[in-house]
């Protein structure tokens with residue numbers, strides 16, 4: 653019996669849409685450049701240079717931070733364009749469910765759209781695991797799918813857990829399951845010892861169609 657994310661209704665099965673007619677991004681669309689990190693640079697500089705990028709994908713954020721002078725360690729469970737980034741980024745192949753880092757290693761951990769593919773128990777463990785890599789006084793900055801992200805799979809396919817969907821294959825890019833967070837669900841994954849500095853719902857424009865996300869900045873209690 654899966655543990656439920658709070659703030660969402662009981663599991664249900666939704667009709668499968670015609671992905672194109674419904675106005676969805678094709679699964680292999682490459683993201684557009686996205687300057688979401690710019691608003692956080694000053695805070696990141698203030699806490700220190702060592703940054704972890706969890707689920708870095710092709711590494712746009714890692715490269716942006718490295719260009720700004722941060723010492724970036726980036727990992728993803730899939731191979732990416734490691735080695736092509738300038739300036740260099742320390743890149744690993746790793747899964748967020750088995751992190752290879754010592755606790756309290758980084759001043760900041762970021763996770764952009766990478767911690768919303770797992771069942772609820774693994775989601776809690778993933779947030780706790782990434783959080784544990786942050787030193788006391790450091791930052792954890794993440795963004796995840798919001799529950800109204802209808803152009804990117806929200807409410808479509810089989811809801812295998814509350815808020816967690818087996819997304820129709822026409823919409824799939826990184827996984828066949830996607831979690832869509834209510835604000836209550838975001839608050840529920842915040843690891844112990846962290847306080848919220850910023851939690852905002854945003855519409856972002858990095859794909860063909862608008863995407864709804866929660867953007868969250870946490871600080872680890874000193």
Ligand SMILES: C[S@@+](CC[C@H](N)C(=O)[O-])C[C@H]1O[C@@H](n2cnc3c(N)ncnc32)[C@H](O)[C@@H]1O
Pocket residue numbers: 683706707708709710711712713727728729730746747748749763764765766767769826
């Ligand atoms: C939507 S992409 C985001 C990539 C990048 N963070 C960005 O914002 O451009 C999601 C990434 O999360 C990675 N990912 C998903 N589940 C993961 C896991 N369990 N461990 C590590 N990476 C994971 C995927 O391989 C993919 O590269």
